[in-house]
Amino acid sequence: xxxxxxxxxxxxxxxxxxxxxxxxxxxxxxxxxxxxxxxxxxxxxxxxxxxxxxxxxxxxxxxxxxxxxxxxxxxxxxxxxxxxxxxxxxxxxxxxxxxxxxxxxxxxxxxx
Amino acid sequence: xxxxxxxxxxxxxxxxxxxxxxxxxxxxxxxxxxxxxxxxxxxxxxxxxxxxxxxxxxxxxxxxxxxxxxxxxxxxxxxxxxxxxxxxxxxxxxxxxxxxxxxxxxxxxxxxxx
Numbered sequence: 248x249x250x251x252x253x254x255x256x257x258x259x260x261x262x263x264x265x266x267x268x269x270x271x272x273x274x275x276x277x278x279x280x281x282x283x284x285x286x287x288x289x290x291x292x293x294x295x296x297x298x299x300x301x302x303x304x305x306x307x308x309x310x311x312x313x314x315x316x317x318x319x320x321x322x323x324x325x326x327x328x329x330x331x332x333x334x335x336x337x338x339x340x341x342x343x344x345x346x347x348x349x350x351x352x353x354x355x356x357x358x359x
Numbered sequence: 360x361x362x363x364x365x366x367x368x369x370x371x372x373x374x375x376x377x378x379x380x381x382x383x384x385x386x387x388x389x390x391x392x393x394x395x396x397x398x399x400x401x402x403x404x405x406x407x408x409x410x411x412x413x414x415x416x417x418x419x420x421x422x423x424x425x426x427x428x429x430x431x432x433x434x435x436x437x438x439x440x441x442x443x444x445x446x447x448x449x450x451x452x453x454x455x456x457x458x459x460x461x462x463x464x465x466x467x468x469x470x471x472x473x
């Protein structure tokens with residue numbers, strides 16, 4: 248079955264440092280979405296990538312979709328305490344299925 | 360828009376009891392998903408519906424779990440009988456349309472089975 252893995256599982260950074268999480272799928276994806284879940288909260292949609300090699304930015308966040316559409320990354324520049332949470336990627340297969348497979352998530356801790 | 364509404368927020372029950380979780384999707388959304396989140400297994404898709412019809416229930420752990428969507432504005436996830444290993448946070452999510460639509464999650468139900 249389809250699997251989406253993320254690394255690292257945990258990341259502790261000093262406030263102001265950069266952070267990157269990587270997402271890898273066992274199969275080619277039609278698109279990939281990124282979600283953020285604050286501690287005690289629910290996943291909240293951040294962005295979607297559709298095209299091979301696509302790069303999108305949201306302020307300090309940069310999202311990339313790999314050329315083969317099997318991997319993706321999220322990079323945060325100069326982390327802030329408000330960035331704390333777990334970041335999930337979620338991939339949708341190319342077979343026309345409508346379910347999203349969530350990655351294992353990366354839990355980010357920002358030390359003030 | 361009120362968003363996806365789940366109830367109850369917390370549920371504590373004893374092993375063997377029946378548990379029913381409820382979800383009201385965002386009005387107009389035609390897809391509804393049930394996910395389970397645990398530390399060990401992350402976010403697992405249990406089942407999803409399209410226009411109230413179950414499409415894929417391959418993630419439902421076993422026969423103790425059942426889900427229904429009697430109309431476009433209501434869905435239930437039932438566990439009977441419940442077991443301690445069912446303890447988790449259960450999320451309902453909805454979206455409009457097929458590919459490229461984001462999921463909108465409810466606040467979740469934290470289930471504890473003792």
